[in-house]
Amino acid sequence: xxxxxxxxxxxxxxxxxxxxxxxxxxxxxxxxxxxxxxxxxxxxxxxxxxxxxxxxxxxxxxxxxxxxxxxxxxxxxxxxxxxxxxxxxxxxxxxxxxxxxxxxxxxxxxxxxxxxxxxxxxxxxxxxxxxxxxxxxxxxxxxxxxxxxxxxxxxxxxxxxxxxxxxxxxxxxxxxxxxxxxxxxxxxxxxxxxxxxxxxxxxxxxxxxxxxxxxxxxxxxxxxxxxxxxxxxxxxxxxxxxxxxxxxxxxxxxxxxxxxxxxxxxxxxxxxxxxxxxxxxxxxxxxxxxxxxxxxxxxxxxxxxxxxxxxxxxxxxxxxxxxxxxxxxxxxxxxxxxxxxxxxxxxxxxxxxxxxxxxxxxxxxxxxxxxxxxxxxxxxxxxxxxxxxxxxxxxxxxxxxxxxxxxxxxxxxxxxxxxxxxxxxxxxxxxxxxxxxxxxxxxxxxxxxxxxxxxxxxxxxxxxxxxxxxxxxxxxxxxxxxxxxxxxxxxxxxxxxxxxxxxxxxxxxxxxxxxxxxxxxxxxxxxxxxxxxxxxxxxxxxxxxxxxxxxxxxxxxxxxxxxxxxxxxxxxxxxxxxxxxxxxxxxxxxxxxxxxxxxxxxxxxxxxxxxxxxxxxxxxxxxxxxxxxxxxxxxxxxxxxxxxxxxxxxxxxxxxxxxxxxxxxxxxxxxxxxxxxxxxxxxxxxxxxxxxxxxxxxxxxxxxxxxxxxxxxxxxxxxxxxxxxxxxxxxxxxxxxxxxxxxxxxxxxxxxxxxxxxxxxxxxxxxxxxx
Amino acid sequence: xxxxxxxxxxxxxxxxxxxxxxxxxxxxxxxxxxxxxxxxxxxxxxxxxxxxxxxxxxxxxxxxxxxxxxxxxxxxxxxxxxxxxxxxxxxxxxxxxxxxxxxxxxxxxxxxxxxxxxxxxxxxxxxxxxxxxxxxxxxxxxxxxxxxxxxxxxxxxxxxxxxxxxxxxxxxxxxxxxxxxxxxxxxxxxxxxxx
Numbered sequence: 001x002x003x004x005x006x007x008x009x010x011x012x013x014x015x016x017x018x019x020x021x022x023x024x025x026x027x028x029x030x031x032x033x034x035x036x037x038x039x040x041x042x043x044x045x046x047x048x049x050x051x052x053x054x055x056x057x058x059x060x061x062x063x064x065x066x067x068x069x070x071x072x073x074x075x076x077x078x079x080x081x082x083x084x085x086x087x088x089x090x091x092x093x094x095x096x097x098x099x100x101x102x103x104x105x106x107x108x109x110x111x112x113x114x115x116x117x118x119x120x121x122x123x124x125x126x127x128x129x130x131x132x133x134x135x136x137x138x139x140x141x142x143x144x145x146x147x148x149x150x151x152x153x154x155x156x157x158x159x160x161x162x163x164x165x166x167x168x169x170x171x172x173x174x175x176x177x178x179x180x181x182x183x184x185x186x187x188x189x190x191x192x193x194x195x196x197x198x199x200x201x202x203x204x205x206x207x208x209x210x211x212x213x214x215x216x217x218x219x220x221x222x223x224x225x226x227x228x229x230x231x232x233x234x235x236x237x238x239x240x241x242x243x244x245x246x247x248x249x250x251x252x253x254x255x256x257x258x259x260x261x262x263x264x265x266x267x268x269x270x271x272x273x274x275x276x277x278x279x280x281x282x283x284x285x286x287x288x289x290x291x292x293x294x295x296x297x298x299x300x301x302x303x304x305x306x307x308x309x310x311x312x313x314x315x316x317x318x319x320x321x322x323x324x325x326x327x328x329x330x331x332x333x334x335x336x337x338x339x340x341x342x343x344x345x346x347x348x349x350x351x352x353x354x355x356x357x358x359x360x361x362x363x364x365x366x367x368x369x370x371x372x373x374x375x376x377x378x379x380x381x382x383x384x385x386x387x388x389x390x391x392x393x394x395x396x397x398x399x400x401x402x403x404x405x406x407x408x409x410x411x412x413x414x415x416x417x418x419x420x421x422x423x424x425x426x427x428x429x430x431x432x433x434x435x436x437x438x439x440x441x442x443x444x445x446x447x448x449x450x451x452x453x454x455x456x457x458x459x460x461x462x463x464x465x466x467x468x469x470x471x472x473x474x475x476x477x478x479x480x481x482x483x484x485x486x487x488x489x490x491x492x493x494x495x496x497x498x499x500x501x502x503x504x505x506x507x508x509x510x511x512x513x514x515x516x517x518x519x520x521x522x523x524x525x526x527x528x529x530x531x532x533x534x535x536x537x538x539x540x541x542x543x544x545x546x547x548x549x550x551x552x553x554x555x556x557x558x559x560x561x562x563x564x565x566x567x568x569x570x571x572x573x574x575x576x577x578x579x580x581x582x583x584x585x586x587x588x589x590x591x592x593x594x595x596x597x598x599x600x601x602x603x604x605x606x607x608x609x610x611x612x613x614x615x616x617x618x619x620x621x622x623x624x625x626x627x628x629x630x631x632x633x634x635x636x637x638x639x640x641x642x643x644x645x646x647x648x649x650x651x652x653x654x655x656x657x658x659x660x661x662x663x664x665x666x667x668x669x670x671x672x673x674x675x676x677x678x679x680x681x682x683x684x685x686x687x688x689x690x691x692x693x694x695x696x697x698x699x700x701x702x703x704x705x706x707x708x709x710x711x712x713x714x715x716x717x718x719x720x721x722x723x724x725x726x727x728x729x730x731x732x733x734x735x736x737x738x739x740x741x742x743x744x745x746x747x748x749x750x751x752x753x754x755x756x757x758x759x760x761x762x763x764x765x766x767x768x769x770x771x
Numbered sequence: 772x773x774x775x776x777x778x779x780x781x782x783x784x785x786x787x788x789x790x791x792x793x794x795x796x797x798x799x800x801x802x803x804x805x806x807x808x809x810x811x812x813x814x815x816x817x818x819x820x821x822x823x824x825x826x827x828x829x830x831x832x833x834x835x836x837x838x839x840x841x842x843x844x845x846x847x848x849x850x851x852x853x854x855x856x857x858x859x860x861x862x863x864x865x866x867x868x869x870x871x872x873x874x875x876x877x878x879x880x881x882x883x884x885x886x887x888x889x890x891x892x893x894x895x896x897x898x899x900x901x902x903x904x905x906x907x908x909x910x911x912x913x914x915x916x917x918x919x920x921x922x923x924x925x926x927x928x929x930x931x932x933x934x935x936x937x938x939x940x941x942x943x944x945x946x947x948x949x950x951x952x953x954x955x956x957x958x959x960x961x962x963x964x965x966x
Binding site for chain 1: 861880886910927
């Protein structure tokens with residue numbers, strides 16, 4: 001068989017992942033693959049009540065159980081924490097209040113996992129059950145019952161109300177208004193790797209925590225705060241990560257528990273969540289109820305958008321303060337809004353906390369808006385692609401809420417999916433039960449501000465050249481499967497002409513690497529890419545100067561490429577160039593680079609939330625088929641075109657698009673966090689909470705569009721989250737094209753489709769009788 | 772409370788051609804024995820109840836030939852695997868290096884986080900052992916017991932077809948390119964990149 005000849009892995013090449021072989025042969029080390037001498041295994045006791053006062057916890061019997069080495073209760077580390085500094089509302093273990101079924105209450109470390117599990121049953125917790133508030137309605141109706149004491153008003157985590165322009169005037173003058181209510185179900189990330197953390201304390205009291213986290217830096221900060229250790233004594237290392245999607249971007253109970261137990265016992269401690277516990281850790285997609293008005297003028301231009309959003313947050317804030325803003329702030333492209341208003345309320349409820357799932361906060365309003373836009377355009381008889389084209393906001397513009405858009409390849413995305421799906425020939429013409437739908441979206445490439453205010457870089461890189469020709473990149477960025485470590489190698493190859501396979505990436509280790517804020521908000525490649533490029537440029541200059549001195553030419557005439565340094569009259573290997581430069585330097589060859597976003601965003605409270613140095617754009621067309629007898633439907637194909645600015649590695653970008661489309665389609669098809677009347681999560685397993693298998697996943701046709709953003713590294717923007725958004729509304733709009741129904745509630749279960757089909761038939765029958 | 776789990780039993784396991792004799796608790800799963808007793812951590816635990824397929828290993832009767840069928844090691848007791856010859860991901864590569872399946876997964880971008888991939892690759896290997904030139908529906912069927920959350924499966928199909936010699940890895944022209952006008956707030960100006 002043949003294999004591709006690898007071109008030098010410069011920027012833009014389809015270069016295989018540098019950690020691919022280690023993942024392929026099973027030698028890659030994930031958190032649960034770490035096994036340390038004398039290591040203990042710990043398990044966490046969880047609340048069986050959705051809302052309960054804890055009057056006492058007795059661990060004495062568990063402590064005496066043979067094989068148990070230590071127990072732990074919340075009073076031993078009561079400090080509150082949370083990923084957002086303004087909403088510290090979590091405790092590693094509850095001291096006096098359990099807020100959902102699955103909330104962490106106590107912990108046992110034992111010689112083996114099974115013993116720890118058995119000892120949990122010996123812990124006596126004196127609960128006083130309280131009424132549980134399981135819906136937004138109940139939580140708002142009963143402010144006297146507090147889900148979380150941090151809420152200042154009732155059970156509200158955050159309320160945001162912003163208006164840009166005279167929305168009511170525009171609504172009154174509109175040629176068409178779609179006013180509907182949309183309901184988005186909660187779903188979860190379900191990474192295949194469960195959360196796992198291992199802690200060790202050395203003889204000098206230095207704590208090391210290996211954790212399956214996307215945010216080593218924030219975990220380090222919160223461990224330091226809660227445990228009362230100086231940050232310099234806390235080291236967090238992210239090993240290979242088995243999927244995350246936002247589900248590992250909070251500090252979690254298990255990290256504090258292993259650390260505290262390691263401090264208590266002097267022995268390494270591991271906690272591996274069961275799959276059931278992963279569901280309780282959650283931080284998944286917020287259920288949202290959206291009361292949306294979309295108004296078009298007689299030319300089909302969007303004159304007003306008004307969205308009243310209720311967000312079911314679960315028991316803790318997590319990123320919820322941001323969620324309440326994102327739900328409104330990220331809707332204002334790729335279309336120009338004449339006026340815009342949103343009123344967004346995130347509410348605490350007695351359920352596992354929601355958080356940032358891929359496309360944080362904006363997937364739900366995007367669904368509602370793109371379906372409402374279709375409905376409004378239909379009133380005016382405008383083709384769904386045409387209405388989107390007509391409202392294109394353009395490049396180098398400011399949105400209605402003051403976000404600055406630089407590059408914008410959305411029209412090209414629309415063109416591509418229109419052509420690929422043969423839209424013009426087929427939309428509205430596929431016959432009963434089959435149809436096409438379109439949707440677009442916009443997403444951020446990182447946020448302009450870190451979650452805790454500071455003036456330091458958001459991403460840093462330290463680069464070292466060795467006399468052997470080996471390049472070492474020290475990067476705090478988290479490779480969570482998206483492939484940033486590979487891109488760092490490609491950037492080194494691009495700038496210094498080295499072989500990308502001669503680059504070692506030391507990543508996501510708070511002791512060894514410069515800071516990076518973590519893998520969230522699609523910031524990683526954008527920010528660390530710019531930092532790496534800056535460091536590479538500094539070292540490339542040193543190499544060129546040293547080689548030029550040796551070869552007797554100008555530094556500008558030295559070309560660094562294909563593992564060599566070449567001047568007009570001579571060539572040497574990259575390693576020789578490194579040796580010359582090191583001799584000239586008289587010290588180790590190293591350089592640093594950093595990235596910090598310039599000031600961005602609207603000049604109003606909250607105007608910086610959603611401000612990003614660059615925005616990505618996406619368009620999807622979905623083709624669906626509906627069995628009108630049963631309501632069972634399938635997505636035959638999803639065409640997705642994504643403007644990522646510049647594909648630093650097209651294979652990795654396509655992978656991000658395909659994975660996003662899959663995850664979006666899954667939310668439309670089947671995924672939902674369902675609770676019973678006592679707040680018990682239904683079926684917290686991968687059998688009951690179904691995620692798509694190979695047989696459920698639609699055919700995905702991914703297209704890359706490059707708009708060369710002036711701010712991104714080599715023009716690059718994000719690719720990991722944006723391409724998820726349009727999948728859901730494109731499918732909903734395709735269901736309308738197929739059979740004339742408007743589904744406004746996720747997931748699109750066949751029984752819901754069937755009910756809509758029957759209502760449609762009743763309407764048609766009724767109108768025939770009237771006629 | 773029962774402490775019966777502390778009773779150990781001797782089991783013989785034939786893994787990747789090596790014979791091991793272990794004393795394990797009677798309820799030790801094959802996955803736990805592989806990971807924690809033998810250090811073969813390439814087999815992954817995603818659910819520990821047979822739903823996700825990350826723990827997949829190949830098994831055949833000891834007196835049979837070939838690598839056998841995929842089984843779920845997390846719902847197989849170690850003591851019930853004694854009559855089997857097992858292949859884990861660590862045993863898939865040969866003296867010549869990675870198995871074509873492993874090479875193709877790495878080359879095609881079928882690996883993102885990589886956590887489901889050992890099981891996925893073993894299921895794919897079993898398919899190709901039985902059916903060297905599978906159709907796409909056959910690939911989808913054969914991999915339907917292995918959940919992947921990263922890739923949308925698209926590049927996994929491609930990798931299986933590449934490993935089967937049915938196609939080359941993607942070399943399609945990547946992009947539709949159009950250059951944006953310069954921003955007045957340029958933070959970093961991109962260089963021209965040679966195509």
